[in-house]
Amino acid sequence: MSFNQHKSNNMTEREQQIINAIHENPLISQLQLADKIGISRSAIASHITNLTAKGIIEGRGYVVTKKKFCVAIGGANMDILGAPNQTICAATSNPGQVSMSPGGVARNIAENIAKLGDKCYLIAAVGDDNNGKQLIEITQESGVDISHVQTFEGCNTSSYLSIIDHLGEMQLAIADMKIIEKLQPAVLKKHLVLLKQAQMIVLDTNISSELMAYLFDNLPDSQFFVDTVSIAKAGRILPFLAKVHSLKPNLLEAQSMSGINIDSYQQLPEIATWFHHQGVQRLFISLGKGGLFYSDGNTNDIVTLATSNVQNSNGAGDAMSAALVHSFLAGKDLLESSYFALGAANCTIASTTTINPNLSISSIDNLLKEK
Secondary structure (H helix, E strand, O other): OEEOOOOOOOOOHHHHHHHHHHHHOOOOOHHHHHHHHOOOHHHHHHHHHHHHHOOOEEOOOOOOOOOOEEEEEOOOEEEEEEEEOOOOOOOOOOOEEEEEEEEOHHHHHHHHHHHOOOEEEEEOEEEOOHHHHHHHHHHHHOOOEOOOOEEEOOOOOEEEEEEEOOOOOEEEEEEEOHHHHHOOHHHHHHHHHHHHOOOEEEEEOOOOHHHHHHHHHHOOOOOEEEEOOOHHHHHHHHHHHHHOOEEEOEHHHHHHHHOOOOOOHHHHHHHHHHHHHHOOOEEEEEOHHHOEEEEOOOOEEEEOOOOOOOOOOOOHHHHHHHHHHHHHHHOOOHHHHHHHHHHHHHHHHOOOOOOOOOOOHHHHHHHHHHO
C-alpha cells in the first residue's frame, strides 16, 4: 500500500496520525497501527478505506509514494537579530532594533525548500520550552513536515544571536546549540526507513561526527547534500567527503578544509580538484558578492548576479542551499542550478528577515529575468 505525500488538508486528525505512523514505518501492519494509535483494528481498516478513496493511499503493502522528497537534519533555533540605526560604535550601546525569528541552518533550508514547492521533512532537536514550541509551530505553518522533530524535556532550545551593521552585513554572532548533541545515532535509528526513501538528505555540520558516521554507514545508497555552516564546524565532514554528493561551503570554509589558499578566483579549479579527489561529486563555493563557483569534475565556472537593496545578509546561504536541492530534485543542470541558487540568495538579502516570506520559484525566475 502506498500513499501520496501531497498536502492533506482534507484528512481528519486521526487519518493524519495514521499517515504519520506509516511515514515512520512503511511496513507497519494494521494491527500494529491499531496498537500504536490506540484504536481497534476494524477502525484502522475503515480509515484505510477512506484514505484509499481520497487517493492518499493506494495499492497493497506500505510502500512510500514515488513523489520526490528530501529530509533536512541539523540545527533548529531561535534567531535573535540586532540591527543598529547607524554605523556601529564598539564597546557601547547602539540604538536600533532587536527581533526574534525561527532559524538554524537545516531548519532554514527546509523552510526555503518548502517555499519552492518541494516536500521536506525536518529532523532536529528542540527543548520543551516556549522557544521550542514556537519553533515547531512556525516551522509547521511554513509547510515543513515536523513530525520527526525531537523534543527533549528539561532542555533549552538552541538560540543564535547575531549583530548586523547599518549595511545589513553580519559583524558578530554567538550560537548556543548544545541541545543538538542530543541527536545521537540511537535517536536517528527510528528514522532510517524514511531516510532510505528520500531523494536527497540535507545535512548541516552542526551535527556531530558520530552522527555523520552513522548516517553514511547506514545509508550507503543515499544522496547527501552538505552545508558546511562555518569554518569551526566544516572540518567535521572531512572524513566523509567520499560519501557527499553535493557540498556547499563558502570560500573561507573551502580554503580551510582543503588547506589551499588562493589569491584569485582563477585558482578555484585547484580547490575543486582537491575536493573531487576526496570523492565529492558536485561542489558549489559561495563567493559572496563574487557570485557562485560550481564544479562537477568535468566542468566548472563562476556565475554572477548583480546585487542591490541589501537589507539582511543572514540567510542568503541557506536559501542558496535550498535552491540547489530544489534544482537537483527538478533535474536542472549545474549552470541553471547555480543561477537559480544565486537568484534565491538575492531574493533573501532583499528581505529584512532571515527567510523571505515571498520566496518562490516565480519570484526567483522574475528576478533572474530582470537581472
